[in-house]
Amino acid sequence: MPTFTAPDGTQLAYHVLGEGEPLLCLPGGPMRACAYLGDLGGLSRHRRLIKLDLRGTGDSAIPADPATYRCDRQVGDVEALRAHLGLERVDVLTHSAGGDLALLYAAGYPRRIRSLTLVTGRARALGVDFTEEHRREAAALRKAEPWYDAAHAAYERVWAGSASDADWDAITPFFYGRWDANAEAHAATDVEQTNQEAADRYAAPGAFHPAEARAAVAAWDARVLLLAGALDSGPLPRVAAAIAELFPRAELTVQPDAGHFPWLDDPRGFSETVAAFLDRGK
Structure with missing residues (x-):
């Protein structure tokens, strides 16, 4: 299991799965270990998945200062991982609450992201929330x-x-788009994989400055894919469409019969959709 050092000295872990062009994957939860992403419905057959365990989750160390669990305080962790990997620019995929971290990273390091895939992603960083x-x-x-x-x-x-x-x-x-044994097994790992203290601090006051973030992404030239589930509430497809309008180069895909974890509901459809989007940017 490879590790690297965050700017504050915390040792962070990441997990590599598959072959090919790297795809940096940021988990949601918030603050859930990246194991729940699995192979993202077989996306590892198309890309080398580099799945980050955020600080205090999975195999990453607990930071000395719990205030660093706040979303904006973790942007430096993502940049440190990019530098550690020796990549000039990265394709980034994120899920759910990880959307806020990816958006803040994009706002702070716009030249480092080649493409961004938001899978049922939150956008509180842009002033959009779910009600x-x-x-x-x-x-x-x-x-x-x-x-x-x-x-x-x-x-x-x-x-x-x-x-x-x-x-x-x-x-x-x-x-979940389909509540079956596979979904039940996936859901059963949530509590053990989530750092609840960190989750409570993730969106603490001061984490987000939507006007600044909106201005930053409005001037961004990277390609963005928003993948929403037709049955998901966070975001609803129409809310995901509104988020897409905040980017100059965004496209929206709504996966039929999918919930908040679309790679479980239709693994092949999900992985082929994301892979096709990434391939168009080569």
């Missing part, structure tokens, strides 16, 4: 599912602020 109304809209699409009634009742308690741990577990099927 209860978005969650309700996506949840309504799942009314025919056998688990819907119990999961929706739990969702209501979440929105009311009275949820138990069991309620949080009960809403998990909403985040």
